[in-house]
Amino acid sequence: MDTETEAILDAIGPRLRAVRTSCGLTLTEVAERTGLAVSTLSRVETGHRKPTLDLLIPLARTYQTPLDSLVAAPATGDPRMHLRPHRHASGGIIVPLTGYPGRVQVFKHVLGPREPRLRAHEGHAWLYVLAGTLRLLIGDAEYLLAPGETAEFDPRTPHWFGPADATPVEILHLFGPHGDKPVPRVTHR
Known part of the structure; x- marks a missing residue:
């Protein structure tokens, strides 16, 4: 052995x-x-x-x-099969879906009600609403997004996102720490 x-x-x-x-x-x-x-x-x-x-x-x-x-055997195979959700400091649950430091990161967020607090940082953000209604503040603009809708923005502009009401919202969040952004190659209708 x-x-x-x-x-x-x-x-x-x-x-x-x-x-x-x-x-x-x-x-x-x-x-x-x-x-x-x-x-x-x-x-x-x-x-x-x-x-x-x-x-x-x-x-x-x-x-x-x-x-x-x-x-406590060592993890094997696809790391996505060993997801480790954690509580975010501002509330809600975050489940990292990728583990590529320095590259585009993908997270699933389950966000509960919380007070808006605008913040800005480097990178590029893309959001996809899975369930609930997302309230997105970017600068002075406010958007409400329903399941299936997306948002893409430069997070250097002060922003905040969370549930539009008392019901939690679930989103997929792609974040490019160096400004990397999704590049659409195919749009088929």
Whole structure:
């Protein structure tokens, strides 16, 4: 077994103990819920027994957590399959859809009600409304965009965008940090 795999397996026991204690459960309670022996659970948590799928699956169910979070295996394949949403400081959720530093970035935003605060910065922005109504302020102009509508603008002009009312709005946001912008090659009707 290679050292990376060995390190991943060695980290599972302590992770299981941390998850169990954060759930406020004792080994006895987990044993009752999973049908696994207390001694087996203890040996896995202390690293005296290697975890197997027949042990991990009932634990994932009991802890109501994905199996891969218990194992913490390295991400493989397409990084878009391992999206990590996070809360934005100004409110709402942002899901990065690309990870290309210095190139055009793509995000999905779910924006809740918030007060407009105009800001300006370098780059180029393109928005596509997925759901809800987007209120977009660019300088002194105000626009309301419905699902399927887009906006493209230079963010050096003070701007703000968010929901038009108390209902959250979902958008796709393409941002070119160096002024890169989408180049339409085909428009077919």
